[in-house]
Amino acid sequence: MITKESIAAELRALQSRICSAIENADGKGNFAVEEWSREGGGGGITRILQQGNVLEKAGVNFSAVHGDLPENIMRALNVSSSQFFATGVSIVMHPNSPMVPIIHMNVRYFELGDGQWWFGGGIDLTPHYVVEEDAAYFHSQLKNVCDKFDLSFYPKYKKWADDYFFIKHRNETRGIGGIFFDRLNEASGHSKEVLFNFLISVGDTFAPVYTELIQRNRNLQYGENEKQWQLIRRGRYVEFNLVYDKGTKFGLDTNGRIESILMSLPETASWKYDFRPVEGSREARTTELLKKDITWAV
Amino acid sequence: MITKESIAAELRALQSRICSAIENADGKGNFAVEEWSREGGGGGITRILQQGNVLEKAGVNFSAVHGDLPENIMRALNVSSSQFFATGVSIVMHPNSPMVPIIHMNVRYFELGDGQWWFGGGIDLTPHYVVEEDAAYFHSQLKNVCDKFDLSFYPKYKKWADDYFFIKHRNETRGIGGIFFDRLNEASGHSKEVLFNFLISVGDTFAPVYTELIQRNRNLQYGENEKQWQLIRRGRYVEFNLVYDKGTKFGLDTNGRIESILMSLPETASWKYDFRPVEGSREARTTELLKKDITWAV
Numbered sequence: 215m216i217t218k219e220s221i222a223a224e225l226r227a228l229q230s231r232i233c234s235a236i237e238n239a240d241g242k243g244n245f246a247v248e249e250w251s252r253e254g255g256g257g258g259i260t261r262i263l264q265q266g267n268v269l270e271k272a273g274v275n276f277s278a279v280h281g282d283l284p285e286n287i288m289r290a291l292n293v294s295s296s297q298f299f300a301t302g303v304s305i306v307m308h309p310n311s312p313m314v315p316i317i318h319m320n321v322r323y324f325e326l327g328d329g330q331w332w333f334g335g336g337i338d339l340t341p342h343y344v345v346e347e348d349a350a351y352f353h354s355q356l357k358n359v360c361d362k363f364d365l366s367f368y369p370k371y372k373k374w375a376d377d378y379f380f381i382k383h384r385n386e387t388r389g390i391g392g393i394f395f396d397r398l399n400e401a402s403g404h405s406k407e408v409l410f411n412f413l414i415s416v417g418d419t420f421a422p423v424y425t426e427l428i429q430r431n432r433n434l435q436y437g438e439n440e441k442q443w444q445l446i447r448r449g450r451y452v453e454f455n456l457v458y459d460k461g462t463k464f465g466l467d468t469n470g471r472i473e474s475i476l477m478s479l480p481e482t483a484s485w486k487y488d489f490r491p492v493e494g495s496r497e498a499r500t501t502e503l504l505k506k507d508i509t510w511a512v
Numbered sequence: 513m514i515t516k517e518s519i520a521a522e523l524r525a526l527q528s529r530i531c532s533a534i535e536n537a538d539g540k541g542n543f544a545v546e547e548w549s550r551e552g553g554g555g556g557i558t559r560i561l562q563q564g565n566v567l568e569k570a571g572v573n574f575s576a577v578h579g580d581l582p583e584n585i586m587r588a589l590n591v592s593s594s595q596f597f598a599t600g601v602s603i604v605m606h607p608n609s610p611m612v613p614i615i616h617m618n619v620r621y622f623e624l625g626d627g628q629w630w631f632g633g634g635i636d637l638t639p640h641y642v643v644e645e646d647a648a649y650f651h652s653q654l655k656n657v658c659d660k661f662d663l664s665f666y667p668k669y670k671k672w673a674d675d676y677f678f679i680k681h682r683n684e685t686r687g688i689g690g691i692f693f694d695r696l697n698e699a700s701g702h703s704k705e706v707l708f709n710f711l712i713s714v715g716d717t718f719a720p721v722y723t724e725l726i727q728r729n730r731n732l733q734y735g736e737n738e739k740q741w742q743l744i745r746r747g748r749y750v751e752f753n754l755v756y757d758k759g760t761k762f763g764l765d766t767n768g769r770i771e772s773i774l775m776s777l778p779e780t781a782s783w784k785y786d787f788r789p790v791e792g793s794r795e796a797r798t799t800e801l802l803k804k805d806i807t808w809a810v
Contacts, residue, residue, distance in 0.1 A: 248786075262785045262786075264785060271783075271785065273785070382764075383764045383770050383773075384770065445780070449777070452750060452754070452781075453754060453774075456750070456751060456754035456755050457754050457755075457764070466680075466681045466755070472681050472682065473785060473786040475681075476751075476783060477785055479747070479783035480783065481782060481783065481784065482743070482780060482781070482782045483750075483780070483781055483782075483783075484779060484780050484781075485569075485774060485777035485778065485779065485781075486779065487560045487562060487569065487571070487771060487775055488546075488560075488771040
């Protein structure tokens with residue numbers, strides 16, 4: 215029998231596995247451990263790695279919180295029960311090198327006082343420079359995991375990611391997308407057990423895939439120009455997270471632990487007035503690829 | 513007779529006066545001029561100064577736009593007419609030196625198809641380091657302007673600024689506040705002419721007051737520590753503008769000109785995980801003063 219406690223315990227174990235694997239990939243940085251509790255109920259473990267070989271700032275956050283939903287969140291979720299339990303692992307990693315992509319993952323379980331429950335999550339990749347082979351690799355790996363459970367998952371969740379990780383006011387995607395899903399429950403035709411397996415499988419895809427992307431790109435040369443571009447792309451990342459990201463909004467609205475919620479923000483970011491990449495440059499090429507509905511995995 | 517056209521023309525002239533005065537204060541930077549038009553109706557003039565002596569990135573934006581309000585904005589404004597006209601001057605200035613404060617001003621006029629109209633605006637100061645004499649000077653100058661029109665304005669609008677320029681998720685004010693007002697119309701007991709005079713008087717307070725604050729602080733020494741702190745404070749500025757600022761939200765929701773709306777963001781900003789100032793430091797003292805209801809002007 216899958217209980218909320220067993221889900222939380224598994225997610226906590228996932229956090230540990232990911233931190234160990236990423237420490238190995240980085241080769242220098244260590245994830246500090248910080249346990250915290252939430253006034254309204256529950257708590258979490260925030261693990262932050264700073265100033266690593268590869269990673270400048272990386273957070274792997276586990277939380278299991280419960281309590282009363284504020285009215286505005288109840289409306290937004292379209293639910294009638296105010297008692298909630300939520301557990302999940304949230305990850306954002308910002309590398310030192312502009313040649314290594316930023317990555318994000320979230321896997322979560324949500325349960326209401328009236329017995330409703332669902333899984334949600336997603337992984338998406340934000341390369342400062344889009345490398346088409348890497349994008350294809352990333353999406354193929356996600357497709358493989360999805361296909362093991364349901365052939366309809368990848369196309370549906372890939373599209374959902376395109377729509378979700380979208381910076382409307384810039385008319386550009388955050389990166390090359392990935393998968394995004396929410397409100398996944400028995401209505402999918404799968405049991406809670408199967409869906410939970412799917413969630414953990416997505417979670418366990420993170421470390422090997424990101425390790426591969428790190429290895430492919432960590433030794434590439436770059437200069438001041440690439441570093442500047444990285445800061446601008448990070449600025450867009452900040453815009454997405456503060457303006458659109460539902461997880462961030464949920465955290466801020468439910469009086470969550472600020473430092474854990476905003477660990478997703480980069481160490482540094484930049485906004486230049488009306489910056490436009492030089493025509494034909496790699497920066498311009500990346501901008502052209504920041505759009506929805508590109509088929510990366512076949 | 514005050515028409516929307518005459519108000520727009522006056523605000524445009526205000527923009528010019530402010531740019532000239534601030535160029536003088538800076539001594540090196542010039543405000544570039546960029547005219548733009550908006551697809552839905554109207555347009556504006558964005559003036560940006562970058563890499564000045566004192567100012568790293570400063571924007572003085574004039575706009576006069578009209579068209580149809582989206583439904584969500586109509587709801588937020590609690591109005592029933594969808595036809596709108598809005599004109600205003602918006603300013604944000606980020607200095608190079610952490611010893612010189614960030615400043616913001618906005619003065620605006622709003623009119624609906626059904627004849628409803630109002631003025632709104634505000635000025636607020638965000639010192640990286642709060643200097644109590646400067647805060648007292650800043651607030652006294654704002655009080656002087658307010659008192660010429662209505663003795664109730666300053667106390668009311670000072671409190672409104674404390675409440676508005678507040679970063680709820682940090683439980684801290686953005687800076688030392690200033691004044692903020694909105695929906696100012698005949699219900700105030702003042703004629704449209706008087707209120708318009710008030711608006712322009714607030715606008716004309718900006719340049720002399722900020723020039724004085726620049727002169728007081730521009731030659732102060734600082735080091736790497738102060739620069740780091742400045743980047744962190746700028747991060748908070750980004751958080752406020754992207755999460756809470758109604759003008760930014762209005763601009764994003766009405767499909768405004770992105771580069772003009774986001775000119776308020778600093779050239780660079782930083783987020784360190786769980787940064788805490790050293791006890792007893794100037795940074796810690798500033799943090800203590802970032803709260804509501806401090807009496808700065810008597």
